[in-house]
Amino acid sequence: MPTQPKKPQDRAWDSASVEILKKAEQECIDTCFTRMDLQQNQCAFGKNGVCCRICHMGPCRITKKSPRGVCGADADTIVARNFLREVVGGTAAHSDHGRHLVLLLKKAAEGNGGDYQIKDEKALRYAARLYKLEENGRTKEELALELADIFLDEFTKQEENLDTLTLSPVKQQNIWRNQGVDPKGIDRMVVESMHRTHMGVDHDYRNILMQAFRTSLADGWGGSRIATMVSDILFGTPSPVRSAANLGVLGEKTVNIVVHGHEPELSEMLAIASQDPGIIDYAKKAGAEGVTLAGICCTANEILMRHGIPIAGNFLQQELAVITGAVEMMLVDVQCCMPSLPEVASAYHTEIVSTTDMAKTIGATHMSFGVQKALDSAKTMIKRAIDNFKNRDPNKVVIPKENKQMVAGFSVDAIKYMLGGRFRASFRPLNDAIIQGRIKGVVGIVGCNNPKTKLDSYINTLTRELIKNNVLVLKTGCAAIASAKEGILTPEAALEMAGQGLREVCEAVGIPPVLHMGSCVDNSRILEAGTEIVLEGGLGDDLSQIPAVGVAPEWMSEKAVAIGCYFVASGIDVILGHPFHIEGSENVIKFLNEETRDIFGGSFHVYEDPLEAVNKIMKLLSEDRKRLGIDKKAERKLFDMKDRRELDV
Ligand code: BF8
Ligand code: SF4
Numbered sequence: 001m002p003t004q005p006k007k008p009q010d011r012a013w014d015s016a017s018v019e020i021l022k023k024a025e026q027e028c029i030d031t032c033f034t035r036m037d038l039q040q041n042q043c044a045f046g047k048n049g050v051c052c053r054i055c056h057m058g059p060c061r062i063t064k065k066s067p068r069g070v071c072g073a074d075a076d077t078i079v080a081r082n083f084l085r086e087v088v089g090g091t092a093a094h095s096d097h098g099r100h101l102v103l104l105l106k107k108a109a110e111g112n113g114g115d116y117q118i119k120d121e122k123a124l125r126y127a128a129r130l131y132k133l134e135e136n137g138r139t140k141e142e143l144a145l146e147l148a149d150i151f152l153d154e155f156t157k158q159e160e161n162l163d164t165l166t167l168s169p170v171k172q173q174n175i176w177r178n179q180g181v182d183p184k185g186i187d188r189m190v191v192e193s194m195h196r197t198h199m200g201v202d203h204d205y206r207n208i209l210m211q212a213f214r215t216s217l218a219d220g221w222g223g224s225r226i227a228t229m230v231s232d233i234l235f236g237t238p239s240p241v242r243s244a245a246n247l248g249v250l251g252e253k254t255v256n257i258v259v260h261g262h263e264p265e266l267s268e269m270l271a272i273a274s275q276d277p278g279i280i281d282y283a284k285k286a287g288a289e290g291v292t293l294a295g296i297c298c299t300a301n302e303i304l305m306r307h308g309i310p311i312a313g314n315f316l317q318q319e320l321a322v323i324t325g326a327v328e329m330m331l332v333d334v335q336c337c338m339p340s341l342p343e344v345a346s347a348y349h350t351e352i353v354s355t356t357d358m359a360k361t362i363g364a365t366h367m368s369f370g371v372q373k374a375l376d377s378a379k380t381m382i383k384r385a386i387d388n389f390k391n392r393d394p395n396k397v398v399i400p401k402e403n404k405q406m407v408a409g410f411s412v413d414a415i416k417y418m419l420g421g422r423f424r425a426s427f428r429p430l431n432d433a434i435i436q437g438r439i440k441g442v443v444g445i446v447g448c449n450n451p452k453t454k455l456d457s458y459i460n461t462l463t464r465e466l467i468k469n470n471v472l473v474l475k476t477g478c479a480a481i482a483s484a485k486e487g488i489l490t491p492e493a494a495l496e497m498a499g500q501g502l503r504e505v506c507e508a509v510g511i512p513p514v515l516h517m518g519s520c521v522d523n524s525r526i527l528e529a530g531t532e533i534v535l536e537g538g539l540g541d542d543l544s545q546i547p548a549v550g551v552a553p554e555w556m557s558e559k560a561v562a563i564g565c566y567f568v569a570s571g572i573d574v575i576l577g578h579p580f581h582i583e584g585s586e587n588v589i590k591f592l593n594e595e596t597r598d599i600f601g602g603s604f605h606v607y608e609d610p611l612e613a614v615n616k617i618m619k620l621l622s623e624d625r626k627r628l629g630i631d632k633k634a635e636r637k638l639f640d641m642k643d644r645r646e647l648d649v
Helices: 017-028 032-038 046-048 074-108 121-130 140-156 163-167 172-178 185-197 204-236 265-271 277-285 298-307 316-321 341-345 376-389 412-420 428-436 457-470 475-484 491-497 498-507 523-536 556-571 586-599 611-629 639-649
Strands: 243-244 256-261 291-297 311-313 329-332 351-355 404-408 441-445 470-475 514-516 549-554 573-576 604-606
Touching: 017 316, 032 316, 032 491, 032 573, 074 185, 074 265, 074 586, 121 140, 121 204, 121 491, 140 329, 163 172, 163 329, 163 498, 172 404, 172 586, 185 204, 185 498, 204 265, 204 298, 204 523, 204 556, 204 586, 243 457, 243 523, 256 265, 256 298, 265 291, 265 298, 265 376, 277 291, 277 376, 277 491, 291 298, 291 316, 291 376, 298 311, 298 404, 298 475, 311 316, 311 475, 316 329, 316 341, 329 441, 341 351, 341 457, 341 475, 351 457, 404 475, 404 639, 412 428, 412 523, 428 457, 428 498, 428 523, 441 491, 441 523, 441 611, 457 470, 457 475, 457 491, 457 611, 470 498, 470 611, 475 491, 475 514, 491 498, 523 556, 523 639, 549 611, 556 573, 573 611, 586 604, 611 639
Parallel strands: 256 291, 256 329, 291 311, 329 351, 441 470, 441 549, 470 514, 549 573, 573 604
Antiparallel strands: 243 404
């Protein structure tokens, strides 16, 4: 029986998306939401992870009647192999992004970076100290070159561990060593995992899953950590910045350019070029009032964090942005860019431009973005968008009003500064607030949207409840954008929505109750923040001991699978809003959802209801607090944050 298509208001939480979904319906435009309807009754073998197409004796699928594939592989082996391959996909995506940035850093250090330079010398020197480089008397270029070579080695190392692992708490490193999951070179981990999942190699589901954790560590504490460090060195370490989010940021009278994807090289240049007086003049001559640059997905997060460029939307809004009829150009690079975009755009005047040779889409204009003349390339692209302004059909334009204010830009450096002040930047006040019980713990909410869930609904329900329960929320990726659209990334939101303890802390320090920490590779910032909490003292000596939980509410990508794994391997419990494709193996489920707890100190938990997830999170935080013995201390008369503020003055 065909099911009734959902109504727009059942597909999305925010009114801007609902408005454009109605427009799409009227104009008969297919979107991921309607295509999801057509995919109903998705393949149960794929869903349960029991379809194997690793060799050409297959594809094999496991059923009660045929419990083994042609080669004899059982459900445990097949499910575990498929899972590891997902982690490999996620790790490769994040880490290749990191590699591109390292290569750019190297070029900039050698004086061949064209318009790219080392913008943040402080971040460079801090990184150099982390890797114990000799700093004295050396220029920033010399340091950057040595650092870039160290980073490149992190990809190719064959037998030694990643140096970047040493940025984690020492006890964490011992756990990984003892469990044999300390990763070698990032590329080697990806290749070895592909080898191990080839037909006829690794068949022990436990061994395969341990390799999944090992590979994910090469992502989180390797490729992603490097990507974030190098982005900060090249483009600047983010600090709090005001901006706005949702489709209402598009201008009625401006040329709208939306940048979508992940790698920040091009978007950085677009951010600079869009402010150029010559470009603004060019737009005015074309009859527009100027140029509005806005972002979708993680590219949005990158230029938001560093330039305050507004956000048009998160993952499920990419097609909706085009359907407004008000976008002259959407530039895409890598990851999470739907291949449907040119088809959707064909109903409007929007030009979809692919910018990376490794990522092309039929129907998109391909304009390879050259590093050497990056600013010129960016200007050429913007001018082309301006030239397209005359083709906008006012009868097809609907720009929703919704457009919420926010503060983003919370790098670890910025948090330290906010908490401790310029001269004694530190995490101490946060640790104290956790020990005193004003803040019950820290929860990282990360990941995507997925049309299986009403857009943003799980993320927003969960976030609201957590801050009400005095949990400080750290966010990245599309989950952060959901909160931006919800208007919850403002210091004022703390006054209106946070529980008393969290509100007092946010008020004293001047931060929102939900901190936007960046893009998906910037989940490494959450690991870094956790490490700072451990190093500050009083809350245990590895990440498994601090009251912290990770959540991927509406996740969809392989990157989210890798992220979940490196959180768990770092001892942090992870709640998933819907399960992995592992339901076909009881043993794999048991391993990931229970046994990892004894191995790493954290495991996965699946809660499809956000309120049940809140209960579980509060329980996990409370258990952590009890183990630390801090719930008792919280009953004593505590240091008043208001007094502290006076002391600070
Ligand atoms: O890397 S959160 S939908 S955009 S995968 Fe993609 Fe998921 Fe968004 Fe960023 Ni992350
Ligand atoms: Fe089938 Fe085994 Fe080949 Fe997989 S590896 S497709 S289970 S024969």
